[in-house]
Amino acid sequence: MVENERWIRVHVERKRAGEQLLSLTGDRERRIRSHWLLPDGRIEAESLICEEGRFPSLSVSLPEVAWDEREIHDMFGYVPEGHPDLRPLVRTPRWPDSFYPLKERVAAPQWLDVEPDNPAKVVEGEGMTVMKVGPTHAGIIESGHFVFSIMGENILHLDAHLFQNHRGVEKTLEGLTVTDARPFVSRICGADTVSHQYNFVSAVEQLTGREVPEAVAWQRVLLLESERILSHLNDLAQIPAGVGFTVAHQRGLAMKEVWQQELAAVFGHRFLFDAMNQGQITMSGKERFLTALSSLEREWGKWRKLVDRQRGFHDRMRGVGVVRREDADQLGAVGVALRATGIRLDVRAQMPLYRHVQIAIPHVSGGDVEARFQVRLQEVENSFRLLRTALEQLRKDATRDDWQPPVDVTGEAVGYSESPHGLNAHVLQIKNGRIERYHVRSGAYRNWPVLALAVAGNAVADFPLINKSFELCYSCADR
Amino acid sequence: MWMGWLTVELWGVQIVGMALAVLLAPLYVGIAQTVKARMQGRQGPSIWQGYWTLSKLWRKETLVPEFSSWVMQMAPAVTFGAMAVVVVYIPWGGSVPFNWPHDVLTVFFLLALERFWVGLAGLDSAGTFGGLGASRILTLGSGIEPALFAVFGLLWYLTGRTEIVPIAPGWWRHSLNILPWGLAVVGYVFVAMAELGRLPVDNPDTHLELTMMHEATVLEYSGRFLAQSQAAVALKFTAVIALGWVWLGPTLASPWWNLLLRIGELAVTSALLGWFESRTVKLRYLRLPAYLSIAIGMGMLAVYLVASRGGY
Numbered sequence: 001m002v003e004n005e006r007w008i009r010v011h012v013e014r015k016r017a018g019e020q021l022l023s024l025t026g027d028r029e030r031r032i033r034s035h036w037l038l039p040d041g042r043i044e045a046e047s048l049i050c051e052e053g054r055f056p057s058l059s060v061s062l063p064e065v066a067w068d069e070r071e072i073h074d075m076f077g078y079v080p081e082g083h084p085d086l087r088p089l090v091r092t093p094r095w096p097d098s099f100y101p102l103k104e105r106v107a108a109p110q111w112l113d114v115e116p117d118n119p120a121k122v123v124e125g126e127g128m129t130v131m132k133v134g135p136t137h138a139g140i141i142e143s144g145h146f147v148f149s150i151m152g153e154n155i156l157h158l159d160a161h162l163f164q165n166h167r168g169v170e171k172t173l174e175g176l177t178v179t180d181a182r183p184f185v186s187r188i189c190g191a192d193t194v195s196h197q198y199n200f201v202s203a204v205e206q207l208t209g210r211e212v213p214e215a216v217a218w219q220r221v222l223l224l225e226s227e228r229i230l231s232h233l234n235d236l237a238q239i240p241a242g243v244g245f246t247v248a249h250q251r252g253l254a255m256k257e258v259w260q261q262e263l264a265a266v267f268g269h270r271f272l273f274d275a276m277n278q279g280q281i282t283m284s285g286k287e288r289f290l291t292a293l294s295s296l297e298r299e300w301g302k303w304r305k306l307v308d309r310q311r312g313f314h315d316r317m318r319g320v321g322v323v324r325r326e327d328a329d330q331l332g333a334v335g336v337a338l339r340a341t342g343i344r345l346d347v348r349a350q351m352p353l354y355r356h357v358q359i360a361i362p363h364v365s366g367g368d369v370e371a372r373f374q375v376r377l378q379e380v381e382n383s384f385r386l387l388r389t390a391l392e393q394l395r396k397d398a399t400r401d402d403w404q405p406p407v408d409v410t411g412e413a414v415g416y417s418e419s420p421h422g423l424n425a426h427v428l429q430i431k432n433g434r435i436e437r438y439h440v441r442s443g444a445y446r447n448w449p450v451l452a453l454a455v456a457g458n459a460v461a462d463f464p465l466i467n468k469s470f471e472l473c474y475s476c477a478d479r
Numbered sequence: 480m481w482m483g484w485l486t487v488e489l490w491g492v493q494i495v496g497m498a499l500a501v502l503l504a505p506l507y508v509g510i511a512q513t514v515k516a517r518m519q520g521r522q523g524p525s526i527w528q529g530y531w532t533l534s535k536l537w538r539k540e541t542l543v544p545e546f547s548s549w550v551m552q553m554a555p556a557v558t559f560g561a562m563a564v565v566v567v568y569i570p571w572g573g574s575v576p577f578n579w580p581h582d583v584l585t586v587f588f589l590l591a592l593e594r595f596w597v598g599l600a601g602l603d604s605a606g607t608f609g610g611l612g613a614s615r616i617l618t619l620g621s622g623i624e625p626a627l628f629a630v631f632g633l634l635w636y637l638t639g640r641t642e643i644v645p646i647a648p649g650w651w652r653h654s655l656n657i658l659p660w661g662l663a664v665v666g667y668v669f670v671a672m673a674e675l676g677r678l679p680v681d682n683p684d685t686h687l688e689l690t691m692m693h694e695a696t697v698l699e700y701s702g703r704f705l706a707q708s709q710a711a712v713a714l715k716f717t718a719v720i721a722l723g724w725v726w727l728g729p730t731l732a733s734p735w736w737n738l739l740l741r742i743g744e745l746a747v748t749s750a751l752l753g754w755f756e757s758r759t760v761k762l763r764y765l766r767l768p769a770y771l772s773i774a775i776g777m778g779m780l781a782v783y784l785v786a787s788r789g790g791y
Binding site: 131132133138139153240241242243244245246247249250251254310312313315316459460461462463464 | 515518519520521607611615678679682684685686687688689690757758759760761762763764765
C-alpha cells in the first residue's frame with residue numbers, strides 16, 4: 001500500500017517539476033517501468049513490481065498515461081487498479097481471453113470468429129446521432145475507426161478506435177540481434193522513420209558507451225532535419241485540402257514530391273528507410289543536396305506567398321480545433337500540437353546531437369488549426385537553416401560510419417528524439433545481444449487523445465481540417 | 480395552320496439548342512475541370528473525360544444498397560428529367576417558339592424538385608453520409624429559393640412578365656441602369672454557385688465525406704444510376720449558367736446567332752468558373768446563410784434602385 005502511494009506521488013512530483021514522460025510500460029518480469037526526461041537531458045526511471053498482477057493506476061492524477069496503462073492491460077494482462085476507463089485499446093474480441101501477446105512467448109492462438117468491434121463511448125439522448133467513419137476511408141489513408149456522437153452539425157464527442165492493424169511490432173523485435181532489428185525499427189512508420197532509427201541507434205550506443213564522432217553527428221542532424229522538412233511539407237500541403245483550397249494542396253504536394261525524389265537520390269530511399277546506416281551522404285551527394293535545397297527554398301517562397309495571401313483559408317483555420325494550454329499539458333501533448341498552444345518545448349534542446357546549434361522554437365499560441373499551421377511554417381524555415389549549418393560542417397569530413405555494435409550488448413536504455421510529430425521514445429532491454437523487450441512511444445501515440453479532445457465542440461464538416469492539422473500517424477498506433 | 484416562317488425557325492433553333500445543351504453539358508464541366516487542373520500545376524484529365532466516364536459507368540455493374548428502396552433508384556431519372564425540362568424552357572433563340580405556360584416559377588419549382596429528390600436519394604441510400612448530405616443540401620435550399628426570387632424580382636419589375644424573357648435589349652447599357660444590373664449579376668452569380676454546389680459553397684471534387692453536400696447524397700450510387708446522376712449534374716450546370724445569360728446578358732436579333740452566342744458564353748463561363756474556384760476556399764457551413772443573404776440583398780437592392788426612380 002505504502003509502495004502504491006509512493007508510485008503515484010513520485011510521478012505527480014516529476015510532472016510538476018517539468019519533467020517529460022518518455023514511456024510507461026511493462027515487461028515479462030511483472031515490472032512496470034516509467035522513464036522521465038529531466039530538463040537537463042538526463043533520463044531517470046521508476047519501477048514497480050506488479051503484486052498479484054495488479055498495479056496502481058496513475059491515470060486519474062496523470063491523464064497522459066491512460067492509453068499506456070490500457071495497453072499494458074491488453075498486452076500483459078496486468079490490471080491498473082483505479083483506471084477510469086479500462087475498455088480494450090489494442091485488444092479485439094477476436095483474441096481468446098487468455099491471450100496476452102507480450103506476456104509469454106506464445107505462438108499465435110486460434111482467433112475467435114466474432115465481430116471485431118470494441119465497445120464505443122457515445123453520447124445518448126434526444127437528437128443525438130452516432131456516426132461511424134472508417135476503418136476504411138475514401139482517400140489513401142490508413143485504418144482508423146472514428147465514432148462520432150453528433151447533434152445536428154456539432155460534434156459532442158469523438159471516440160477514436162485506432163490500433164486496427166495488429167502488426168506485432170514489439171513482439172517481432174523480441175529475440176532479434178541489433179543488426180537484424182534495424183530494418184524492422186526503420187519501418188515502424190513511414191512518417192517518422194529517421195527518428196525511429198535514431199532512437200534505436202542511440203539506445204544501443206548508450207549501452208556500449210560509444211562516443212559519436214562529430215561528422216557522424218552532423219550526418220544524423222542532416223537526416224533528421226531532412227525528414228522534418230519532408231513530413232512538414234506533406235502535413236502543410238494536406239491542410240488546404242480540408243477546405244477545398246486545391247491549388248495550395250496540389251502545389252504543396254508537388255513541392256514535397258520533388259524533395260522526396262532528391263532525398264531518394266542522395267540517401268537511397270524515398271521515405272528514408274534504413275538511411276541512418278546505409279544512406280550516408282557522399283561528396284557528390286552533398287553538391288546535389290545543396291542544389292536541391294536551394295531550389296526547394298525558391299519553391300517554398302512561392303508557396304508561402306500563395307497561402308499567406310488567401311484570407312479565406314486563414315479564416316477557416318482560426319478558432320477551429322482549439323487545444324487549450326492546460327489540456328495540452330495535462331494530456332502530455334507533444335510536438336507541433338504542444339508548441340501551438342504556446343508551450344515552448346522541443347526536446348532537440350536536450351538532445352546531445354544538437355548541442356552545437358541553437359534550436360529556434362516558434363512563438364505561436366492559440367492552439368487552433370491556424371496555430372499548428374504557423375508552427376510548421378516556421379519550423380520548416382528553421383530546418384532550412386539547420387540543414388545549411390550541417391552541410392557547412394560536413395564540407396571537409398565525409399568519413400563513413402562503419403561502426404558495428406559488439407555482439408554481447410546487455411542492459412536497458414532509452415533513445416529519444418524530436419520527430420516531426422513530436423517527442424518519440426524507444427525503450428530497449430537487451431541481453432547478450434538479443435532484444436528482450438522493445439517499446440515504442442511515438443509522437444502520434446501521445447497526440448491521438450489530444451486530437452479527440454480538440455474535435456469535440458466543433459462542426460462535423462471541420463473534422464477533416466482539424467484531423468489534418470494534427471496529421472497523426474496511424475501506423476505508430478498499429479501495435 | 481401555318482405557323483409562319485419565324486416560328487419554324489425558332490422551333491429549329493430551340494430543338495438544336497436543347498440537343499446541344501444535353502450533348503455539350505459534360506464538355507462544359509470538363510472545361511472547368513481542365514482549368515482547375517492547370518491552375519494546380521497538373522495536366523489533368525482530357526477535356527472530354529466527362530463522356531468517357533459516362534460511357535464507362537453505363538457499362539459497369541450497377542449495385543444498390545441492401546436497405547434502399549425504389550426512391551433511390553428513381554431519383555437520378557427524376558433529377559435528369561427535371562433539368563431536361565428546364566432546358567426546354569430556356570429561349571435558345573432569344574424567345575421561345577411555343578405559347579404554353581412557361582412561367583419562371585416553374586423553373587424554380589423544377590430546381591426545387593431536383594433538390595428534393597437528391598435529398599430523398601441521400602436519405603434512402605441508407606449510408607452514413609447520405610443523410611448528412613441531404614440535411615445540408617435541403618437546409619441550403621431554403622436560402623437558395625428566396626435568393627432566386629430576389630434576383631428575379633428585377634427582371635419581373637422591368638418586363639412585367641413572369642416568363643423567361645430577356646430584359647429589353649440595351650436596357651443595361653444605359654448608364655443609370657448599370658448599378659442595378661450589376662447588383663443582379665452579382666446576386667445571380669452568388670446564388671448560382673450555391674445552386675450548382677460549386678466553391679465556395681460546396682466542393683464537387685473532394686473525397687472528404689464529412690465535408691460533402693451533394694456528393695454525400697450520391698456516394699452509394701454506381702453504374703447506370705451514377706451515370707444518370709452525373710449527367711443530371713452536368714445538365715444542371717449548363718441550364719443554370721444559360722439562364723443567367725438569358726436574363727442578364729445580351730440577346731441577338733438573329734435566333735441562330737443567339738444560339739451560337741449562348742454556346743460560346745457557356746464555354747467561357749465554365750473556364751471562368753474553374754479559375755474562380757481555384758482562387759477561393761470553401762466557406763464554413765454556418766457562414767452559408769450569410770453568403771446567401773448577400774444574394775438576396777443584392778436582388779432586393781436592384782429592384783429598389785429601379786423602383787425608387789419610378790422605373791426605367
